[in-house]
Amino acid sequence: xxxxxxxxxPARRRGRLRVYLGAAPGVGKTYRMLDEAHRRRxxxxxxxxxxxxxxxxxxxxxxxxxxxxLPRTVRQYRGAEFPELxxxxxxxxxxxxxxVDELAHTNVPGGRHAKRWQDVEELLAAGxxxxxxxxxxxxxxxxxxxxxxxxxxxxxxxxxxxxxxxxQIELVDMAPQALRRRLAHGNVYRAEKVDAxxxxxxxxxxxxxxxxxxxxxxxGRVDEGLRDYRAVHxxxxxxxxxxxxxxALTGGPEGATLIRRAARIADRTAGGELLAVHVSRSDxxxxxSPGRLAEQRGLVESLGGSYHVVVGDDIPEALxxxxxxxxxxxxxLGTSRRGRVxxxxxxxxxGETTVGRSADIDVHMVTHAFTGRGRLPALGxxxxxxxxxxxxxxxxxxxxxLTVALSQSHTALNLTTxxxxxQLGVVAVALLGGALSALLASLVxxxxxxxxxxxxxxxxxxxxxxxxxxxxxxxxxALCVSTVVDHAGRQTARAARATAEAETLSxxxxxxxxxxxxxxxxxxxxxxxxxxDSAALLDRATGExxxxxxATSTSGAGPETTELAVGEDALLLLTGRRLSxxxxxxxxxxxxxxxxxxxxxxxxxAAAEVEPIRAADRMRTALLAAVSHDLRTPLAAALASVGxxxxxxxEFSDEDRAELLALADESLLRLTRLVDNLLDLSRLQxxxxxxxxxxxxxxxxxxxxLDSLADPDAPxxxxxxDTAPPVLADPPLLERVLANVITNACRHNAPGAPVLVTAxxxxxxxxxxxxxxxPGIPPADRxxxxxxxxxxGDTDNTTGVGLGLALSRGLAEAMGGTLxxxxxxxxxxxxxxxxxxxxxxxxxx
Numbered sequence: 001x002x003x004x005x006x007x008x009x010p011a012r013r014r015g016r017l018r019v020y021l022g023a024a025p026g027v028g029k030t031y032r033m034l035d036e037a038h039r040r041r042x043x044x045x046x047x048x049x050x051x052x053x054x055x056x057x058x059x060x061x062x063x064x065x066x067x068x069x070l071p072r073t074v075r076q077y078r079g080a081e082f083p084e085l086x087x088x089x090x091x092x093x094x095x096x097x098x099x100v101d102e103l104a105h106t107n108v109p110g111g112r113h114a115k116r117w118q119d120v121e122e123l124l125a126a127g128x129x130x131x132x133x134x135x136x137x138x139x140x141x142x143x144x145x146x147x148x149x150x151x152x153x154x155x156x157x158x159x160x161x162x163x164x165x166x167x168q169i170e171l172v173d174m175a176p177q178a179l180r181r182r183l184a185h186g187n188v189y190r191a192e193k194v195d196a197x198x199x200x201x202x203x204x205x206x207x208x209x210x211x212x213x214x215x216x217x218x219x220g221r222v223d224e225g226l227r228d229y230r231a232v233h234x235x236x237x238x239x240x241x242x243x244x245x246x247x248a249l250t251g252g253p254e255g256a257t258l259i260r261r262a263a264r265i266a267d268r269t270a271g272g273e274l275l276a277v278h279v280s281r282s283d284x285x286x287x288x289s290p291g292r293l294a295e296q297r298g299l300v301e302s303l304g305g306s307y308h309v310v311v312g313d314d315i316p317e318a319l320x321x322x323x324x325x326x327x328x329x330x331x332x333l334g335t336s337r338r339g340r341v342x343x344x345x346x347x348x349x350x351g352e353t354t355v356g357r358s359a360d361i362d363v364h365m366v367t368h369a370f371t372g373r374g375r376l377p378a379l380g381x382x383x384x385x386x387x388x389x390x391x392x393x394x395x396x397x398x399x400x401x402l403t404v405a406l407s408q409s410h411t412a413l414n415l416t417t418x419x420x421x422x423q424l425g426v427v428a429v430a431l432l433g434g435a436l437s438a439l440l441a442s443l444v445x446x447x448x449x450x451x452x453x454x455x456x457x458x459x460x461x462x463x464x465x466x467x468x469x470x471x472x473x474x475x476x477x478a479l480c481v482s483t484v485v486d487h488a489g490r491q492t493a494r495a496a497r498a499t500a501e502a503e504t505l506s507x508x509x510x511x512x513x514x515x516x517x518x519x520x521x522x523x524x525x526x527x528x529x530x531x532x533d534s535a536a537l538l539d540r541a542t543g544e545x546x547x548x549x550x551a552t553s554t555s556g557a558g559p560e561t562t563e564l565a566v567g568e569d570a571l572l573l574l575t576g577r578r579l580s581x582x583x584x585x586x587x588x589x590x591x592x593x594x595x596x597x598x599x600x601x602x603x604x605x606a607a608a609e610v611e612p613i614r615a616a617d618r619m620r621t622a623l624l625a626a627v628s629h630d631l632r633t634p635l636a637a638a639l640a641s642v643g644x645x646x647x648x649x650x651e652f653s654d655e656d657r658a659e660l661l662a663l664a665d666e667s668l669l670r671l672t673r674l675v676d677n678l679l680d681l682s683r684l685q686x687x688x689x690x691x692x693x694x695x696x697x698x699x700x701x702x703x704x705x706l707d708s709l710a711d712p713d714a715p716x717x718x719x720x721x722d723t724a725p726p727v728l729a730d731p732p733l734l735e736r737v738l739a740n741v742i743t744n745a746c747r748h749n750a751p752g753a754p755v756l757v758t759a760x761x762x763x764x765x766x767x768x769x770x771x772x773x774x775p776g777i778p779p780a781d782r783x784x785x786x787x788x789x790x791x792x793g794d795t796d797n798t799t800g801v802g803l804g805l806a807l808s809r810g811l812a813e814a815m816g817g818t819l820x821x822x823x824x825x826x827x828x829x830x831x832x833x834x835x836x837x838x839x840x841x842x843x844x845x
Contacts, residue, residue: 015124018168023214026188027174029133034063048095051085104138136214176207243272244328254368255296262332274305316354391433395440532576567595634667695726695838705738715754724759727835748774773828
């Protein structure tokens with residue numbers, strides 16, 4: 001937020017934020033916040049408690065003594081009153097430090113902000129320091145992870161950036177066993193809530209996982225702060241605060257061995273991190289196998305590591321720059337696949353150069369099955385400077401050495417043999433240095449052959465015409481052979497590039513066929529295949545990016561930009577090096593694959609839009625098939641009973657008449673329930689269900705739900721409903737949910753065993769359990785029982801059309817709750833209905 005100030009007046013200082021982060025409720029965040037407030041107050045700081053919830057914990061309440069508490073404001077919402085933080089009063093009071101508990105709280109409608117963290121942001125902008133608390137499950141990025149661990153959805157979240165930008169974050173930690181003891185002793189929740197909390201959210205496994213999440217998240221925040229500090233102070237040395245192992249991948253067959261070795265090194269220390277990096281040269285497609293790199297990327301990610309691609313021609317420098325940027329402590333490289341002759345001709349390899357420049361990074365050279373099994377340098381590839389100089393040196397040295405050797409045995413060999421030996425030397429120079437060095441070698445060899453071996457020797461005069469022809473033929477053959485060798489090398493290079501192109505395009509085709517997320521994957525492959533800095537897919541109509549990918553580090557080759565039309569609606573924008581004509585030809589194929597992927601995504605979107613219609617058709621068909629018996633049976637029974645009573649031909653006794661009336665009444669009630677379920681389910685699916693939420697006591701709706709059971713004598717035993725807090729629900733709909741769930745439990749319960757209905761409060765939710773002692777439900781079938789027209793284990797329609805649980809879950813979710821299945825300890829099924837408490841912030845919203 002930008003502060004306005006007049007000339008001569010300093011800009012208002014932004015307040016400082018301190019956050020106490022906990023893994024779960026009850027670890028002591030609020031207690032630590034109050035303790036810090038007393039410490040600040042003793043130092044003369046003006047401290048005000050803006051909002052604090054003691055949760056009836058005596059020791060926490062004791063710490064409030066001596067601190068100024070701001071009166072709370074009360075807001076009206078849906079006929080009820082809810083206390084809230086009085087933001088305006090706190091801004092007017094303007095203390096040096098404000099305590100604002102529960103950062104993730106959702107405000108009751110009617111205030112200036114929807115969330116409490118937004119209130120805190122306004123306080124900080126006004127120059128007021130704030131201390132607050134938050135649990136790890138309320139961070140937005142971890143919301144789905146926590147739900148998978150605990151099974152409890154968190155509807156109140158805080159953007160990670162709000163907490164990440166705090167000036168101080170302090171973790172309030174407690175071992176799971178210690179927290180459970182606090183809970184059992186009544187130091188966290190009231191006694192009636194303890195059993196449900198220990199059995200559900202506060203399991204040891206849940207608390208251990210939440211604690212690990214909190215520690216890892218905070219470690220990441222500390223790591224970010226360390227990187228920022230080093231960047232500000234220009235510190236490029238590696239600080240070994242955490243083991244980070246970088247493995248360099250060339251796309252060769254040894255990659256899997258290196259990855260597994262690096263993973264073992266990273267696993268030796270707690271918190272070790274594995275990073276894989278491939279350096280893509282800026283010379284395009286003549287690089288590593290895309291298919292093999294894709295396999296190695298999958299292996300890295302399966303081992304918990306991350307995969308990166310950087311662009312650079314100096315591979316050792318690019319590797320070390322990446323490692324230092326990530327504060328890596330160890331670098332894993334494979335030993336060279338080149339043979340001895342290859343190493344002599346091309347000079348020191350990547351591994352040797354990297355070791356020489358590594359400084360404070362440990363480099364591991366890992367041997368593998370392909371060490372030293374490489375072939376001679378491939379012909380036609382761009383020669384290194386060392387190899388070019390060696391070629392020219394050999395062009396002079398090889399003919400000279402051959403002259404010395406042949407001079408010692410000139411009496412045993414004739415001129416033809418000498419010329420053939422010199423010819424062989426010229427071919428060897430051509431293999432080493434190419435056509436230019438071979439041309440130099442043929443010139444030197446011709447002069448030496450003339451001077452030392454063609455009479456008269458030691459002069460450049462040729463005495464016989466035959467010898468002149470022999471020397472001319474030698475020179476011509478040498479030039480032709482060297483040219484052919486160089487041409488063959490160039491053709492080999494073209495063939496290698498064509499192979500790389502074919503393999504790249506084959507991998508591309510596989511990416512399109514594999515389906516999900518093809519466009520980002522293809523865009524990344526396009527960038528890496530051509531060694532570019534960035535690749536973006538833009539919408540032609542709006543110019544907005546559809547997808548984008550960037551290299552970890554740039555090649556520094558210049559901001560060359562290449563554009564390519566992709567289909568009719570998209571444009572591919574590439575930034576980096578200048579692409580050759582051959583690159584453009586292959587790029588067109590990439591564009592075609594991208595167009596195909598975009599078209600497939602468009603068709604998938606269209607199919608997804610049609611799917612609800614197909615589902616409705618399937619539902620309609622299933623409905624007609626399923627209700628044919630359920631509607632006809634009670635209707636036929638009611639008609640038969642009424643028809644019999646109206647018949648003048650039969651005289652019924654009072655007892656028979658009562659029985660027929662009871663049958664008609666039961667059949668019509670069954671028909672009414674079925675029609676009500678069908679209507680409610682159709683309204684739910686159409687989004688036309690009208691809700692009237694209000695605070696509702698469970699002991700008010702349960703009797704009506706029991707009265708509507710098909711079997712009024714079913715053994716149902718309620719426990720703790722009268723002490724449970726009210727829930728925010730629509731009473732008639734809640735009655736329907738309870739009636740359907742209890743009816744299902746009674747149907748499958750063990751004979752003679754009662755169905756238990758219990759309730760307990762947990763945080764801002766109320767959990768209602770309907771417990772039976774029946775055969776239980778296999779885990780694989782637990783989602784299926786909530787689908788319409790599913791009757792687990794039934795083979796006919798006599799037990800109902802199968803709408804009860806489907807309707808119950810739909811109604812529960814419409815009221816902001818959930819309906820799930822758990823195992824009953826000792827056997828059976830527990831249906832868990834969770835609803836927001838009437839006084840909870842989430843419930844109020």
